[in-house]
Structures are given as structure tokens and as C-alpha cells.
Amino acid sequence: MTATSELLGTAGKPAKDTGTLVTPRPAVRRPRPRGWTLTVRALGPLALLLLWWAASATGLLTPDVLASPADVVRAVGELWGNGQLPDALATSLTRSATGLLIGLTTGLTLGVVTGFTRLGDELLDSSLQTLRTIPFLSLVPLFMVWFGINEIAKILLIAVATTFPMYVSTSSGVRNTDPKLVEAMRSFGMSRLAIVRQVVLPGALPSLLAGLRLSMTLSVIALIAAEEINATAGIGYLMAQAQSYARTDILAVCILVYGLFGLCADAVVRLLERVLMPWRRAGR
Amino acid sequence: MSTAVEVSRLRKAFGDRAVLDGLDLTIGRGEFVALLGASGSGKTTLLRILGALDGADAGEVLVPRVRTVVFQEPRLVPSKRVLANVTVALPRGQAERGRRALAEVGLEHHATAWPATLSGGEAQRVALARALVREPELLLLDEPFAALDALTRLRMQDLVGELCRAHRPAVLLVTHDVDEAVRLADRVCVLREGRLVTDETVAVARPRDPGDAAFAALRRRLLADLGVRTAAHTTENGASA
Numbered sequence: 268m269t270a271t272s273e274l275l276g277t278a279g280k281p282a283k284d285t286g287t288l289v290t291p292r293p294a295v296r297r298p299r300p301r302g303w304t305l306t307v308r309a310l311g312p313l314a315l316l317l318l319w320w321a322a323s324a325t326g327l328l329t330p331d332v333l334a335s336p337a338d339v340v341r342a343v344g345e346l347w348g349n350g351q352l353p354d355a356l357a358t359s360l361t362r363s364a365t366g367l368l369i370g371l372t373t374g375l376t377l378g379v380v381t382g383f384t385r386l387g388d389e390l391l392d393s394s395l396q397t398l399r400t401i402p403f404l405s406l407v408p409l410f411m412v413w414f415g416i417n418e419i420a421k422i423l424l425i426a427v428a429t430t431f432p433m434y435v436s437t438s439s440g441v442r443n444t445d446p447k448l449v450e451a452m453r454s455f456g457m458s459r460l461a462i463v464r465q466v467v468l469p470g471a472l473p474s475l476l477a478g479l480r481l482s483m484t485l486s487v488i489a490l491i492a493a494e495e496i497n498a499t500a501g502i503g504y505l506m507a508q509a510q511s512y513a514r515t516d517i518l519a520v521c522i523l524v525y526g527l528f529g530l531c532a533d534a535v536v537r538l539l540e541r542v543l544m545p546w547r548r549a550g551r
Numbered sequence: 552m553s554t555a556v557e558v559s560r561l562r563k564a565f566g567d568r569a570v571l572d573g574l575d576l577t578i579g580r581g582e583f584v585a586l587l588g589a590s591g592s593g594k595t596t597l598l599r600i601l602g603a604l605d606g607a608d609a610g611e612v613l614v615p616r617v618r619t620v621v622f623q624e625p626r627l628v629p630s631k632r633v634l635a636n637v638t639v640a641l642p643r644g645q646a647e648r649g650r651r652a653l654a655e656v657g658l659e660h661h662a663t664a665w666p667a668t669l670s671g672g673e674a675q676r677v678a679l680a681r682a683l684v685r686e687p688e689l690l691l692l693d694e695p696f697a698a699l700d701a702l703t704r705l706r707m708q709d710l711v712g713e714l715c716r717a718h719r720p721a722v723l724l725v726t727h728d729v730d731e732a733v734r735l736a737d738r739v740c741v742l743r744e745g746r747l748v749t750d751e752t753v754a755v756a757r758p759r760d761p762g763d764a765a766f767a768a769l770r771r772r773l774l775a776d777l778g779v780r781t782a783a784h785t786t787e788n789g790a791s792a
Contacts, residue, residue, distance in 0.1 A: 455681070
């Protein structure tokens with residue numbers, strides 16, 4: 268008995284010994300010097316470039332396979348100097364931008380209609396889902412028959428290719444709108460059009476931007492497809508010419524240009540995410 | 552007193568279960584009515600029918616043209632700043648009115664804040680300002696304090712009482728909190744088995760103190776109507792907390 272009470276007594280005594288206690292240390296995000304992020308981001312591409320340069324310099328990579336970085340830079344200078352590259356860039360960018368704009372508008376409109384109205388969903392969704400599964404490349408011969416070798420065929424091909432990712436993202440984003448919010452807005456007398464513009468679309472913005480990202484990538488792919496087959500101007504035409512003269516330096520330039528398109532597209536979407544959705548950063 | 556709401560023989564069924572069955576209710580202009588009921592008793596259904604959010608199966612319902620709702624959750628548009636949320640669906644150029652409504656709920660300094668930065672009580676005050684800025688003839692409150700902490704709830708109740716006395720809309724407050732109903736309302740009703748089993752004017756003098764004998768007696772009667780036995784005081788507090 269006495270042993271138990273003694274044991275209880277020692278256990279009940281307040282512990283003065285703080286040897287086992289620690290100060291809580293929350294994970295702190297250390298501030299980084301300016302430009303640090305950019306430097307780290309550039310490391311990967313720089314390493315690739317270095318590898319390419321080393322392979323060319325040691326003779327591992329012969330010019331008939333792929334030109335060295337120095338040759339590519341020279342080719343850029345040559346093409347820029349004689350105006351071929353700026354012309355090709357302007358032509359290609361106009362094509363893909365026009366096609367993308369048409370595709371995005373169509374996809375957005377169709378997505379909102381099917382996502383927000385039951386009639387639109389019943390009327391359009393199944394046919395659009397069917398059309399979506401058709402590979403857009405299979406339309407190239409048909410478009411050539413219809414429109415011949417002109418700008419309309421190319422722009423339409425890009426428009427068709429970019430419509431569907433935008434459509435799918437938009438309709439799913441619109442469908443995910445909080446029905447309680449829509450009901451509340453309706454109870455305050457907001458019209459359907461105003462609800463779409465002021466509540467549904469801002470709410471669906473993350474999906475819309477995901478769709479934009481996919482559509483932008485596809486617009487470049489469709490651009491290559493359109494230009495490789497029948498073009499008299501543009502980056503694809505430049506590539507076709509370089510191919511017939513086995514100019515791997517120009518081919519490399521063109522591929523790098525396509526890569527830069529993708530990088531710029533990504534930067535644009537990142538910027539849009541920051542600019543268009545200020546309320547998302549506010550809550551944290 | 553002219554009438555703001557006239558409901559007669561209202562019926563609403565979900566499947567075979569009639570949640571409202573032959574319900575009659577009249578609310579006068581400027582009258583504050585609290586509707587009590589256990590959960591699932593159909594009190595929110597009645598409010599949604601009055602707010603034209605749901606349809607009735609049978610019966611007659613007459614409501615004023617301008618009605619607004621404060622929901623259980625704030626339901627603010629996350630992509631609109633606070634002031635824009637208050638003036639939502641109003642014609643352009645109503646910012647001054649919106650600002651005045653915000654000032655009434657004590658949030659004039661939050662006009663340019665995003666809803667995501669507000670606390671629960673602040674967001675609900677914005678929802679209240681949004682409902683009042685339209686100068687409703689009928690204000691429908693659907694358990695607007697249920698999601699708030701006890702202290703904020705008391706402050707919100709005072710604020711709602713004050714603003715309703717100032718603007719005099721007809722009010723239907725749906726709640727399961729007996730104390731809240733007795734504190735605020737001119738009249739309390741209890742909804743059970745599809746109709747109003749109690750419809751009683753609150754005779755307790757204002758400002759109403761829960762310690763008052765008349766307050767306690769009314770509360771006990773209402774709890775009995777709600778099917779809560781009030782032999783012990785602990786049960787009472789548990790049910791009304």
C-alpha cells in the first residue's frame with residue numbers, strides 16, 4: 268500500500284526537469300535572393316545545351332545528324348539577316364493565333380452552353396464528344412479538297428484542333444460551379460447571362476486556363492501539320508526546304524522556335540493565372 | 552396592419568412524405584416571425600417556397616415582390632470584392648447605397664476586400680448587407696447564425712434585431728434555437744408534422760432577458776411543442792445551444 272502511494276506521489280509531482288522539452292520550430296520559408304529562382308530554372312536547359320555542345324565538339328555528333336550550337340546560332344543570324352525567319356515567324360504566328368482564337372471562342376461558347384443549360388447538354392454534348400474522337404490530322408485531306416492550298420484550310424485545321432480541349436475543360440468547369448451560389452444569385456434577381464459572366468465563368472477560370480494550355484499546345488502541333496503538308500510560307504515551309512537541302516542547322520533552328528512557342532505559351536498562361544484570379548491568392 | 556405574407560393550405564411532399572401539409576401562415580408588414588422546428592420538419596422548405604426557390608405542390612402563397620434571403624452559409628461570390636457582392640445584380644451606379652449598407656453592418660472598411668479574407672461572422676454580415684440593400688418587403692433568414700460561434704452569434708442577433716427595427720421589413724426567421732427565436736421575434740411559430748402547432752405573440756418585454764420569468768416560461772412551452780422534455784435545466788440548455 269505504502270509503496271503504491273509513494274509511487275503515485277512521485278508521479279503526481281510537477282516535473283521541474285525541462286530536459287525533454289523542446290521549443291517548437293515551424294518550418295520557415297527562407298527568403299531567396301532576387302534572380303535565384305530564374306537561375307535555378309535555367310540550369311536544366313543550360314545543361315542540355317552544354318551536353319549538345321560537348322557532343323558536337325568531340326565529334327560524337329556529326330553535322331549531318333545535328334548541327335552544333337555554334338552552327339545553329341550562325342543559321343539564326345543568316346535567316347534573320349535575309350528576312351526569312353521574321354517572315355516565317357510572322358506568317359506562322361498569325362496562322363496559329365487566328366486559328367487558336369477561333370477555336371477558343373467556339374470551345375468556350377459550346378462549353379458554356381452545354382455546361383450551363385440542360386437543353387444544350389442534351390442537344391450538343393453527345394455529337395461533340397463523337398467529333399472530339401476524330402483525329403484532326405485525318406481532316407487534312409478533306410480540307411485540301413474543300414478549300415485547296417490556302418490560308419482558310421490551315422486556320423480551320425488549327426481551329427478544329429483547338430476547339431475540343433477548350434470545350435471539354437469549359438463544360439466540366441462550368442458544371443462544377445457551386446449550385447448554391449447560382450441559386451443565391453438567382454434569388455437576388457440576377458439574369459442568366461449575368462450569372463454566367465459574373466459567377467460561372469470566374470469560378471470556372473482554373474478549368475478554362477487548363478483548357479487554354481492544352482489548346483495552345485495543340486495549336487502549334489496543328490500548325491506544323493498544316494505547314495508541313497502544303498505551305499509556301501511559315502516555319503513549316505522553312506523546315507520542308509531545309510529538309511530537302513539536308514540543312515540540319517536550319518532544322519534545329521525551326522525546332523527550337525517551336526520549343527520557344529511552347530515556353531511562351533506557358534508563360535502567358537502563368538501570367539493570366541496571376542492577373543485573372545486575384546481572389547485566389549487573397550485567402551492564403 | 553396590412554399583410555406581407557399570406558399562405559393557406561400549403562402542401563409540399565418529397566416522395567410519399569408530406570413535409571408541409573395544410574399549412575396556414577400570415578405575416579403582417581413589418582412583423583418579425585420566428586419559425587421553429589426540429590431538423591427535417593420542413594421549415595427551410597417553407598422558406599424556400601416563400602423565396603421562390605422551390606415550388607409548392609398545392610395551396611396558395613402570396614408574397615411581396617421584393618424579397619431577399621440570407622442563407623445558412625454566406626454564399627458570397629469569391630471572384631467579387633465585398634462591395635460588388637453587396638450590390639450584386641443591382642443596376643450600375645449603386646456603389647454608394649452598397650457602401651451605406653456595409654456601414655450599417657460595420658464593414659465599411661472591408662469594401663475592397665476579397666470574400667476569402669473575411670471571417671465567418673464578417674462574411675455573414677456582408678450577406679446581411681446584400682439582403683438589406685435591396686430594401687426588401689420580406690426578409691427571409693434561413694438559420695443565418697447556425698454556422699457562427701456563440702459570441703459572434705449573440706452579436707449578430709443584436710445586429711439583425713436592430714436593422715430590422717430600423718428598416719421594418721416583414722421577417723421570417725427559420726431557426727432551431729428557441730432562445731434566438733424568443734429574443735428576436737414579435738411572434739413565434741412551431742412547425743410539426745406539416746403544420747403550425749403553435750402560433751403565439753411574444754409578450755416578453757424588450758430588451759429581452761433569458762433570465763426573465765416570462766422568457767423562461769415561453770421557452771419551456773416552445774421546447775415542449777418541439778418534443779423536448781424540460782424537466783431538467785440541462786436538457787433545455789443542450790437543446791437551445
